[in-house]
Amino acid sequence: MPTVAVVVDTPQHSTVRGPLSYAADEALPAGALVQVPLGRRTVCGIVWPAGAEEEPGVELKPVAGVLRSLPPLPASWCRLVEFAAGYYQRSVGEVAHAALPAELRKLDDAQLAQRLKKLAKLAPAGGPAPQLPELTEEQVRALEALAQGGAPTALLHGSTGSGKTEVYLRAVAQALQAGRQALVLVPEINLTPQLEARFAERFPDRLIVSLHSGLTPAQRLRHWLAAHLGRADIVLGTRMAVFASLPRLGLVVVDEEHDPSYKSQEGARYSARDLAVYRGKLEGATVLLGSATPSLESWYQAQRGRYLKLSMPTRIGGGALPRVRLVDMNHVPKEAAFSHALSPPLMEALQQRLARGEQSLVLLNRRGYAPVLQCLECAWKSGCPHCSAWRVFHRSDRTLRCHHCGYTERVPRACPECGNPDIQPLGRGTERLEEQLAVSLPGARVARIDADTTRLKGTLESQLASVHAGEVDVLVGTQMVAKGHDFRRVTLVAAVNPDAALFSSDFRAGERLFALLMQAAGRAGRDAAQAGRSEMLIQTWHPTHPLYAALRAHDYEAFAAETLGEREMAGLPPHAHLALLRAEARTQEAAQAWLQDAARVADELGAAAAGVTLYPPVPMSIARVANVERAQMLLEAASRPALQRLLSAWLPELHGLRGAHKGLLRWAIDVDPLAI
Ligand code: ADP
Numbered sequence: 051m052p053t054v055a056v057v058v059d060t061p062q063h064s065t066v067r068g069p070l071s072y073a074a075d076e077a078l079p080a081g082a083l084v085q086v087p088l089g090r091r092t093v094c095g096i097v098w099p100a101g102a103e104e105e106p107g108v109e110l111k112p113v114a115g116v117l118r119s120l121p122p123l124p125a126s127w128c129r130l131v132e133f134a135a136g137y138y139q140r141s142v143g144e145v146a147h148a149a150l151p152a153e154l155r156k157l158d159d160a161q162l163a164q165r166l167k168k169l170a171k172l173a174p175a176g177g178p179a180p181q182l183p184e185l186t187e188e189q190v191r192a193l194e195a196l197a198q199g200g201a202p203t204a205l206l207h208g209s210t211g212s213g214k215t216e217v218y219l220r221a222v223a224q225a226l227q228a229g230r231q232a233l234v235l236v237p238e239i240n241l242t243p244q245l246e247a248r249f250a251e252r253f254p255d256r257l258i259v260s261l262h263s264g265l266t267p268a269q270r271l272r273h274w275l276a277a278h279l280g281r282a283d284i285v286l287g288t289r290m291a292v293f294a295s296l297p298r299l300g301l302v303v304v305d306e307e308h309d310p311s312y313k314s315q316e317g318a319r320y321s322a323r324d325l326a327v328y329r330g331k332l333e334g335a336t337v338l339l340g341s342a343t344p345s346l347e348s349w350y351q352a353q354r355g356r357y358l359k360l361s362m363p364t365r366i367g368g369g370a371l372p373r374v375r376l377v378d379m380n381h382v383p384k385e386a387a388f389s390h391a392l393s394p395p396l397m398e399a400l401q402q403r404l405a406r407g408e409q410s411l412v413l414l415n416r417r418g419y420a421p422v423l424q425c426l427e428c429a430w431k432s433g434c435p436h437c438s439a440w441r442v443f444h445r446s447d448r449t450l451r452c453h454h455c456g457y458t459e460r461v462p463r464a465c466p467e468c469g470n471p472d473i474q475p476l477g478r479g480t481e482r483l484e485e486q487l488a489v490s491l492p493g494a495r496v497a498r499i500d501a502d503t504t505r506l507k508g509t510l511e512s513q514l515a516s517v518h519a520g521e522v523d524v525l526v527g528t529q530m531v532a533k534g535h536d537f538r539r540v541t542l543v544a545a546v547n548p549d550a551a552l553f554s555s556d557f558r559a560g561e562r563l564f565a566l567l568m569q570a571a572g573r574a575g576r577d578a579a580q581a582g583r584s585e586m587l588i589q590t591w592h593p594t595h596p597l598y599a600a601l602r603a604h605d606y607e608a609f610a611a612e613t614l615g616e617r618e619m620a621g622l623p624p625h626a627h628l629a630l631l632r633a634e635a636r637t638q639e640a641a642q643a644w645l646q647d648a649a650r651v652a653d654e655l656g657a658a659a660a661g662v663t664l665y666p667p668v669p670m671s672i673a674r675v676a677n678v679e680r681a682q683m684l685l686e687a688a689s690r691p692a693l694q695r696l697l698s699a700w701l702p703e704l705h706g707l708r709g710a711h712k713g714l715l716r717w718a719i720d721v722d723p724l725a726i
């Protein structure tokens with residue numbers, strides 16, 4: 051009887067790390083889906099190319115069933131999964147099974163055959179042949195360089211509105227012409243409908259499917275199958291789509307490649323962008339990373355010649371980028387600066403737009419009415435009883451909500467400590483800003499877009515539609531309004547209070563702020579006729595900060611050079627490689643004690659000699675969430691392989707450390723963490 055290696059879904063801390071051995075009646079191809087007994091259950095498994103441990107003398111359990119209707123997963127898919135599991139230190143089974151639609155695991159062969167029959171009826175919508183715009187010189191040059199290849203990964207650095215999407219569309223057309231499939235990744239599910247519409251219009255006779263968390267399980271299965279069978283030519287999706295099974299993959303596009311949402315924040319904390327680059331090499335597919343403000347990691351690779359650098363500095367239609375004006379809050383009358391957040395220059399700029407019938411976008415990256423309520427008599431503030439954080443005041447439903455654990459209560463009528471009825475909001479979120487704008491600009495149509503106003507399905511689309519239709523004069527919002535939207539009537543973008551990120555302990559905060567402001571600026575003046583009048587206003591207490599100087603000049607390269615210099619001095623990415631070990635326990639001491647113990651094991655494994663530095667355990671910046679204390683320990687190495695080697699030796703040992711630490715609840719490793 052042939053022996054097959056089968057990967058089953060195993061939890062992170064399970065002792066089963068690799069494939070298990072089973073007996074089969076016949077040789078089964080790698081990548082085939084099977085049902086196998088595991089303990090008292092029967093579970094779905096994947097026949098793995100190699101690696102089952104032979105245990106002589108042990109009688110193997112037989113494979114219980116085979117999904118014969120399903121073509122096996124490609125060998126390259128198995129290698130991608132294996133790489134991701136190894137690199138991010140999770141089990142192969144966990145990564146493999148998370149990458150498959152959950153529905154697939156529930157079906158037997160007969161049911162699957164039914165689904166496949168239905169899938170055969172899936173037709174593309176069809177439509178008129180698309181009108182292709184004549185490419186700009188920059189677009190032509192970028193596409194020519196891409197076609198010539200040289201490097202498998204290209205970084206398209208293009209200003210907002212330079213026509214990057216058109217480059218993606220043409221690159222996809224080329225891949226399709228060559229008989230290959232294209233995978234297009236976007237950071238946010240909200241951006242997929244827009245992109246889908248553009249692709250559907252361009253490729254009316256091709257099957258386009260999407261993969262993101264907003265699909266029903268049945269939809270996800272259908273779309274996944276269409277990709278896996280090679281019927282879908284184009285797959286659009288969020289980070290999870292990087293694991294789509296694509297037998298003819300020829301191109302991967304990663305739009306807004308700098309966006310933090312490409313990094314998963316739970317389970318296997320993978321970076322879809324980094325996996326896309328790896329996958330491209332593995333499958334001989336071109337990888338096209340695009341951004342107006344590339345991540346410093348990608349920029350560094352392009353500077354070193356590892357990635358092909360494509361530049362499109364010019365906006366389509368000759369529109370200029372908006373003029374950036376800094377409002378020095380030190381010179382604004384105190385009353386206006388502190389109580390209103392709306393400086394006289396900003397009010398004047400808003401009124402001008404109103405008078406001209408143009409739109410304004412006011413950015414404040416904090417939702418709710420006020421980040422905290424306070425009592426003016428005693429020291430009471432609206433802390434969360436379960437977290438080391440304030441609860442945010444939401445005026446619309448008069449609640450105090452914790453944005454970390456979700457704990458929500460009605461706003462008390464009086465101070466819970468001293469009974470004083472005069473409790474006041476401190477600081478300002480989008481809700482309060484919206485209210486202030488409505489009061490200060492009588493007659494203006496003020497609207498707000500943030501996670502609170504768009505909770506219901508379809509609300510974001512309808513709100514955006516009303517902005518596009520010109521039914522809104524002033525749009526207030528969080529970063530959600532800065533991303534991707536092709537607003538045509540916006541001539542003013544204002545950032546009300548962006549300074550906090552300048553002094554954050556998070557080393558990437560500056561990079562993120564710069565990207566956000568550049569992207570927000572890109573929403574203004576997209577219509578060339580208005581470009582000359584368009585401007586961005588930044589209210590700041592630190593007008594001489596170099597980040598703002600680079601922003602005024604729209605000079606990403608200057609910002610990148612300065613920041614890369616700082617990172618090199620500080621030993622931070624991309625000049626160093628990091629991993630974070632996190633622990634959660636009932637007490638901070640218990641969390642840190644486990645990390646100390648883990649550090650001891652790393653020492654014994656020769657971390658220092660291998661060039662891996664371990665920093666002392668510290669509480670996380672929000673130490674307590676939902677009554678759980680959280681601590682972390684940073685690992686840093688100049689060499690990525692050295693860090694990887696240590697992690698591979700270290701992690702298996704950590705699974706065994708648990709017993710001695712009763713207070714420990716959970717631990718996890720984050721390789722290439724976004725924030726430390
Ligand atoms: P980006 O993705 O770089 O921000 P877009 O691809 O959204 O820019 O392009 C901005 C606008 O210019 C869009 O409305 C798009 O349809 C248009 N556009 C892109 N390329 C061309 C072209 N070659 N000729 C005319 N219009 C174009």
Ligand code: ZN
Binds near residue numbers: 426427430
């Ligand atoms: Zn009080």
Ligand code: ZN
Binds near residue numbers: 434454675
């Ligand atoms: Zn809380």
